[in-house]
Amino acid sequence: MTEYSLLEIVKLCNTVPDINALVSTEKAYRFLLDDGTLVGVVSNADIAALEAECTHTPLFVFDHSLRTIEFGASFDTEQKRSAALASILARLREQRGWATLAKWRNELYPVFGVKSSGAAVLWVERAASYNFGIRTYGVHINGFTRSTDGEVLMWVGKRAKSKSTWPGYLDQMAAGGIGNGLGILESVTKECEEEAQVPLDIATRAKAAGTIQYFTRSELGLQPETQYVFDLELPRDFVPVPNDGEVEQFYLWPISDVLRALRQSLFKPNCALCVVDFFVRHGIITAENExxxxxxxxNIHCPLPFPGPTRPQ
Amino acid sequence: MTEYSLLEIVKLCNTVPDINALVSTEKAYRFLLDDGTLVGVVSNADIAALEAECTHTPLFVFDHSLRTIEFGASFDTEQKRSAALASILARLREQRGWATLAKWRNELYPVFGVKSSGAAVLWVERAASYNFGIRTYGVHINGFTRSTDGEVLMWVGKRAKSKSTWPGYLDQMAAGGIGNGLGILESVTKECEEEAQVPLDIATRAKAAGTIQYFTRSELGLQPETQYVFDLELPRDFVPVPNDGEVEQFYLWPISDVLRALRQSLFKPNCALCVVDFFVRHGIITAENExxxxxxxxNIHCPLPFPGPTRPQ
Known part of the structure; x- marks a missing residue:
């Protein structure tokens, strides 16, 4: 089986180094708020459908020379923008215009502006987030325990073969996107329960440990993502159990096995990034051995060119 | 006393957001290897002295329209570049041309290229690193212990009033630049011994915990830096002791006191960044409370525009 370096592995996730290259080489469009704030990037292939829809609902202004798609000035509130976009996406879904919309989630993802006082300036159906290349947010929970001699053992989930994305790949014990305005800690306990049957009293022991950031592209589209990372040290006798059909099986592996699987590219790319971050923070990957x-x-902490959540102003 | 937000505090360190701005607004010069690799930035004020020196030793080629200072093609090995630069710096020191050189360290800092096979392509006297804006490396060691009820207590050093940079400011328990090709772990144990009298058997327990990166400017000049971060959990009864006159006193503070000092901007700026990183990794600063x-x-993990140490090719 091919073995990669860990740098190659993290770069397999970070596959969009530069938005300017997308715009110039691939003729993608910058996605702008009505105040000019860059909040995403739309693939050239998706522009025609949006422009056709805008004959019904004049939500966007297109500039084909500058290659921008910008909210019209009359769509100057979160409510107006979100409602008009929802109606456009509903029609595109009916017409089966975009493959992504076949996996409609009924889950809204927030988009933040520069001076948005900490609140979203737009909500986008999750299934369409990849079409607009908006920055999205999630939680990843590293479940681990220690052997009697103190060795770190990591819980690794194997994604079900029926998953539409990355079937059969390895994953964190629990992870998921943050949608519908759910809090970060609520998302942690929700994903722990849904994916691994971790009860609330254990899941709430998860400790915040920072973020990972990357700009990736999958078959679904563009995904600039910020993942809130948590470490959850589990009791030695606790065993996570697949719950919602998304995980086929959980393994409890020593570091050496996790590292081998990482190098063999068996992890879902963003999950690999999260494991590498865990190993860096825990002194397992060091400047001496790597x-x-x-x-x-x-490559774990890529700056993203779109505003994130900020302090209420 | 003025209180700052933690974002303001980390931005007090990250004061050079963009090298293009330095070049265009301040008429600084890009510092290039003979293969065109960008390895630093030279303030406009330092160019005249270097150009005058190059009448003796034609080390650099100046392009005043592109604003670049580039190694001449005949200086095509590490040895040739380093020796010629050393002789120029020795003359500038004699002539008292640059204030920085009054603090000559007899310590060489490495500069890496893109394809340098993991080895330095140039060595620069530490005192002149600020003039060339080269990327530098160091170690910062967070010394901490836990109270009987598990609360984290942090050892904080107060820099001596006689220090030439940031006198009286707060600092990590131990920290220092990595020069003369010293290893990272050797630098950790050396700084622990020199600054805090931490014996080798305790210092070697320091755990690698990643890096912090920033591009700062001090009275000395431009400093794009990568600091290797270590956490050293100390026995509860261990007390670090100032050794080399660089530290006036050590304090053992609960998190609340460290946070207050952080917000009051009492830490040296890059040390503040290191404390914030520690608090993020240890779940003390979270998305809920910050x-x-x-x-x-x-702002803790800024990408730097210069090559760093890489895998031997």
Missing amino acids: PDYVEIID | PDYVEIID
Whole structure:
């Protein structure tokens, strides 16, 4: 089986290094709020359908020379923008215009502006987030325990073969997107319960440990993502159990097995990033045993060109 | 006393957001290897002295329209570049041309290229690193212990009033630049011994925990830095002791006191970044208690525009 370096592995996730390249090489469109704030990027292939829809609902202004798609000035509130976009997406879904919309989630993802006082300026159906290349948010929970001699053992989930994305790949014990305005800690306990049957009193022991950030592209589209990372040290006798059909099986692996699976590219790419971050923070991957240490850490914490959640102003 | 937000505090360190701005607004010069690799930035004020020196030693080629200072093609090995630069710096020091050189360290800092096979392509006297804006490396060691009820207590050093930089400011228990090709772990144990009299058997327990990166400017000049971060949990009865006159006193503070000092900007700026990183990794600063959480983490992990150490090719 091919073995990759850990730097190659993290770069398999970070596959969109530069939005300017998308715009110039692939003729993608910058997605702008009515105040000009860049909040996403739309693939060239999706522009025609949006422009046709805008004959019904004049939500967007298109500039084909600058290659921008911008909210019209009359769509100047979160409610107006979100409602008009929802109606456009509903029609595209009916017409089967975009393949992504076949997996309609009824889950809204927030988009933040520069001066949005900490509140979303737009809500987008999750299934369409990939079409607009908006920045999205999620939680990843590293479940681990320690052997009697203190060795770290990691719980690894194997994604069900029926999953539409990355079937059969390895994953964190629990992870998921944050939608519908759910809180971060609520998302942690929800995913722990839904994916691994971790009861609330254990899931709430999960400790915040920072974020990972990357800009990836999958078959679904563009995904610039911020994942809130949590470490959950589990009692030695606790066993996570698949619950919602998304996980086929859980394994409890020593570090050496997890590292081997990482290098063999058996993890879903963003989950690999999360494991590498865990190993860096826990002193398992170090500058002594990993010559690409500094560049690997750069690839775990990519700056994203879109505003994120901020302090209420 | 003025209180700042933690985002303001980390931005007090990250004061050079963009090298293009330095070049266009301040008429600084890009510092290039003979293969065109960008490895630093030279302030406009330092160019005249270097150009005058190059009448003796034609080390650099200046392009005043592109604003670049580039190694001449004949300086095509590490040895040739380093020796010629050393002789120029020695003359500038004699002539008292640059204030920075009054603090000559006899310590060489490495500069890495893109395809440098993991080895330095140039060594620069530490005192002149600020003039060339080269990327530098160091270690910061968070010394901490836990109270009997598990609460984290942090050892904080107060820099001596006689220090030439940031006198009286707060600092990690131990920290220092990595020069002369010293290893990272050797630097950790050296700084622990020199600054805090931490014996080797305790210092070697320091656990690697990643890096912090920032691009700052101090009175000395430009400093794009990568700091290797270590956490050292100390026995409860261990007390670090100032050793080399660089530290006036050590304090053992609960988190609340460290946070107050952080917000009052009493830490040296890059040390503040290191404390914030510790608090993020240990779940003390979270998205729940810190509205700028995501942007703070961005500011702890700035990408730097110069190559770093890489895997031997």
